[in-house]
Amino acid sequence: xTHAALDDRITLAHGVRLQWEPTQECNVLLYPEGMVQLNQSxxxxxxxxxxxxxVDILKTLNEQFPDAEDLEDDVRAFLEDAxxxxxxQTKA
Amino acid sequence: xxxxxxxPRPDTGPLWFLAELTYRCPLQCAYCxxxxxxxxYKEELSxxxxxxxxxxxxxxxxxxxxxxxxxxxxRQDLEVLVAEGRRLGFxxxxxxxGIGMNAERLAALKEAGLDHVQISFQADNALLSDYxxxxxxxxxxxxxxxxIQRQGYPMVLNVVLHKGNIDRIDSILQMAADLEADYVExxxxxxxxxxxxxxxxxxxxxxxxxxxxxxxxxWRERMEGRMRIYYIWSDYYEGRPKPCxxxxxxxxxxxxxxxxxxxxxxxxxxxxxPPPSVREHDLAWIWRESELFNxxxxxxxxxxxxxxxxxxxxxxxxxxCQAYHLTGDxxxxxxxxxxxxxxxxxxxxVDGAEGRTVVEEKPLILRNxxxxxxxxxxxxxxxxxxxxxELEDR
Numbered sequence: 437x438t439h440a441a442l443d444d445r446i447t448l449a450h451g452v453r454l455q456w457e458p459t460q461e462c463n464v465l466l467y468p469e470g471m472v473q474l475n476q477s478x479x480x481x482x483x484x485x486x487x488x489x490x491v492d493i494l495k496t497l498n499e500q501f502p503d504a505e506d507l508e509d510d511v512r513a514f515l516e517d518a519x520x521x522x523x524x525q526t527k528a
Numbered sequence: 529x530x531x532x533x534x535x536p537r538p539d540t541g542p543l544w545f546l547a548e549l550t551y552r553c554p555l556q557c558a559y560c561x562x563x564x565x566x567x568x569y570k571e572e573l574s575x576x577x578x579x580x581x582x583x584x585x586x587x588x589x590x591x592x593x594x595x596x597x598x599x600x601x602x603r604q605d606l607e608v609l610v611a612e613g614r615r616l617g618f619x620x621x622x623x624x625x626g627i628g629m630n631a632e633r634l635a636a637l638k639e640a641g642l643d644h645v646q647i648s649f650q651a652d653n654a655l656l657s658d659y660x661x662x663x664x665x666x667x668x669x670x671x672x673x674x675x676i677q678r679q680g681y682p683m684v685l686n687v688v689l690h691k692g693n694i695d696r697i698d699s700i701l702q703m704a705a706d707l708e709a710d711y712v713e714x715x716x717x718x719x720x721x722x723x724x725x726x727x728x729x730x731x732x733x734x735x736x737x738x739x740x741x742x743x744x745x746x747w748r749e750r751m752e753g754r755m756r757i758y759y760i761w762s763d764y765y766e767g768r769p770k771p772c773x774x775x776x777x778x779x780x781x782x783x784x785x786x787x788x789x790x791x792x793x794x795x796x797x798x799x800x801x802p803p804p805s806v807r808e809h810d811l812a813w814i815w816r817e818s819e820l821f822n823x824x825x826x827x828x829x830x831x832x833x834x835x836x837x838x839x840x841x842x843x844x845x846x847x848x849c850q851a852y853h854l855t856g857d858x859x860x861x862x863x864x865x866x867x868x869x870x871x872x873x874x875x876x877x878v879d880g881a882e883g884r885t886v887v888e889e890k891p892l893i894l895r896n897x898x899x900x901x902x903x904x905x906x907x908x909x910x911x912x913x914x915x916x917x918e919l920e921d922r
Contacts (some may be wrong), residue, residue, distance in 0.1 A: 468643070
């Protein structure tokens with residue numbers, strides 16, 4: 437993904453699951469034969485990737501974190517990285 | 529060592545739990561990673577025993593669950609075990625040949641909560657595929673791969689590469705693309721178990737591996753965003769050992785069909801006391817306290833050159849099973865390491881594959897109960913290298 441368009445709807449990629457792991461005390465992303473531990477910000481963004489549009493993800497995050505600087509740039513950079521890693525997909 | 533002389537115990541649990549449900553299998557692949565003496569495994573765990581073990585593994589923190597074998601579809605209770613795995617919160621992976629599958633069963637497994645299917649292919653055509661697997665099965669696999677895709681599972685297509693199929697990698701990747709695999713694992717043969725027995729007949733040359741990697745790279749570019757391609761080298765050619773199991777007793781726990789708990793796929797073949805059984809102990813005790821899971825934890829067991837080598841933090845001294853089966857000493861440096869004083873054991877095998885030395889052509893010894901009983905004659909445990917010498921003498 438070069439640029440996540442604001443109207444793109446984002447979901448977790450096919451076969452990817454996000455869940456809380458009590459023994460690791462964090463959210464993890466699970467996919468075929470693999471796992472990544474998520475930090476707080478990655479976790480917060482990915483939890484919003486439930487089919488809503490990028491613009492709505494940004495709106496929600498802006499409401500939750502009104503004082504965050506460069507929020508939009510950071511989130512869009514994260515989404516692009518997450519797409520390249522195969523964690524999320526865009527839905528037409 | 530800690531003050532009381534014991535090895536450090538792990539402060540974390542495993543993440544990966546592999547349930548080897550059965551060693552029964554309709555195929556006879558000559559590179560199978562199952563123990564060479566698999567025919568001695570009797571009395572598979574019952575459904576109830578597996579359910580208990582799954583719960584124990586989950587409580588320890590394991591989150592990835594692999595159902596493998598043999599062929600896990602041979603177990604008629606697979607659907608029950610998948611449902612239990614889902615209920616416990618595992619991400620479940622079915623590692624299968626596709627033989628024993630049909631559309632109804634696949635749908636039932638999906639209903640039970642199966643997350644992903646990894647299907648093995650031997651080649652891109654029936655002739656070669658059926659030859660290596662010792663059974664006519666290629667067309668069935670293709671049919672099942674299409675069905676896996678149709679039912680919306682994420683699909684990993686796994687191909688073990690060896691001398692006989694590695695030059696067909698372009699056609700293999702074309703087949704994977706046609707079958708719309710989400711991931712392709714092109715795994716060069718790792719010479720454990722049956723693959724070690726058949727090493728001379730399976731080993732390609734370094735040029736073949738490099739060429740195959742180039743083709744895989746071209747496909748990776750072409751398929752970006754549609755199909756992820758992993759190309760895995762064999763440690764024989766690299767001069768560096770693999771960080772086996774991400775370190776002994778750190779990440780992985782497996783349970784064999786008879787309930788033996790193992791820190792790696794081949795651990796039951798190591799000398800020493802037999803593996804702890806889930807029939808006698810709970811998994812938490814096995815993970816934390818058992819002799820086997822602590823045997824190669826940490827670094828205290830290491831010999832030179834590993835002991836003082838900075839690489840030990842990355843490769844953990846390599847694979848214990850490989851060390852044992854090639855050198856006769858399970859604590860030796862993995863001989864695939866260029867720093868191992870016994871590295872010549874590996875370079876000689878590569879020289880044979882390169883045609884620098886003359887290697888006698890041998891037929892493949894297929895993985896089946898008859899060959900298993902024949903190979904593992906007698907009760908004394910011995911390295912596969914010795915077993916092969918005995919075979920020569922017979």
